[in-house]
Amino acid sequence: MPGRLAGRVVDLGGQWVAPDHTRLISLAREFGVEAYPQYVDGNNIYDLGGQRGTYKLNDTDLPATSLKAVQETVNKLTALATSAFTVTGDLGRHAAGLDGGTLESWLLANVFDRVAYSYFRLMVRATHSAETYETSLLAFVSLFAGENHFEHMTSVRGGAQDSVFDGGVWQLADRMAKELGTAVILGSPVRHILQDDQGVTVRSDQGDWRGRYVVVTAPPTMANRIQVTPPLSSQRDACAQRSPLGNVIKVHLAYSRPFWRDQGLSGQVLSDQTDFGPWFDHSPRKGGSGALVGFYNGATAHKWADRDPIERRMQCLQDVAKYFGTAALSPTDYIEEVWGRSAFHRGGYGTVSGPGVITTFHDALREPVGRIHWAGTETDADYSGYIEGAIRSGENAAAALRKLV
Ligand SMILES: Cc1cc2nc3c(=O)[nH]c(=O)nc-3n(C[C@H](O)[C@H](O)[C@H](O)COP(=O)(O)OP(=O)(O)OC[C@H]3O[C@@H](n4cnc5c(N)ncnc54)[C@H](O)[C@@H]3O)c2cc1C
Structure with missing residues (x-):
């Protein structure tokens, strides 16, 4: 958007x-x-568990003892992943045990270095827009099975924050919609899906549509707000009830110039001392003006979503000024999106799996219910939570339906 x-x-x-x-x-x-690399020159700032310092690019230059504790924790999580998942990625013998607890309980029992503990809490907040007490240990451990997805998620170069699109990724959806023409109907929420032996009727604010099958791409918790007749299976409904979205407020700040670069800073800050953050340099490629982009994530998004926008903006500016100085208090422009308040999103980035969900309801996320098929990023095995997962899920749903029609 x-x-x-x-x-x-x-x-x-x-x-x-x-x-x-x-x-x-x-x-x-x-x-x-065109995609171009995320700006990374200069020092990143960290301020975690009472320790403040700088680091460059993907290196996490925490104090030596904390770095060792982070590495030891990664090793433990990798060992847990080996016991919880088979080499083919299926659930293994110890999966149910790990799915019974939260990541937070495990961190409290296993990580005794304050900075390392804060690091994992903050990284989960930044990458999932949720807290460590909201995600099951198994869900987190799955990121360490096979390739190290956690490192990928938290990295800039070579990782999930590697590059951005000139003019924005939204252009792709916009151009696809234009190509599809009148087949795309916007502003028409679906309220009811009825299925019978011959097909489905999709009832929306702009009328009814009839087809042999329907693919629902809304996240499970939003899909569950659509009435279905006859009712969905117990498994599917229970799965969707237990699949909440994280929460996020995304903020862009414009400045006359990227003044933090003069201080040798990259613009990237990771702090557990502020409500706003992390944030990154998102200055235009040309023209010399500056911009930052950042987030209120997880608990801080819940805290700020319904508050006065002016207060929210002041908090954001003060948090940026804490690390970049008073110049941060005078942006030339500010824009935000409060995803938890958006009527047909109600959160982001994606679905968070709490205790018991993966082992009890895993298949229900993808399993069609009669003529109703499910797509959306949550249903993609490898790129759930990303745009990539959404695209792949659409292709998977199309391939499945092609076999049926
Ligand atoms: C702030 C933010 C930052 C993110 N950053 C990144 C990033 O940098 N890179 C990345 O890859 N991913 C990022 N993500 C995640 C990415 O946006 C999602 O993974 C992706 O959009 C999922 O696509 P989707 O089609 O599965 O679901 P969605 O994009 O959520 O689309 C579902 C659609 O269903 C619609 N809908 C809901 N209910 C109904 C109804 N009843 N009737 C009709 N329509 C309905 C919604 O309006 C919505 O348009 C971010 C997400 C957020 C919120």
């Missing part, structure tokens, strides 16, 4: 792409939208 910041169009939702997001990259090529 696009927004305007100081005369420039920016993404209010997803914006970054990783080198292995191959379907997204090829779509961008098809539509002539």
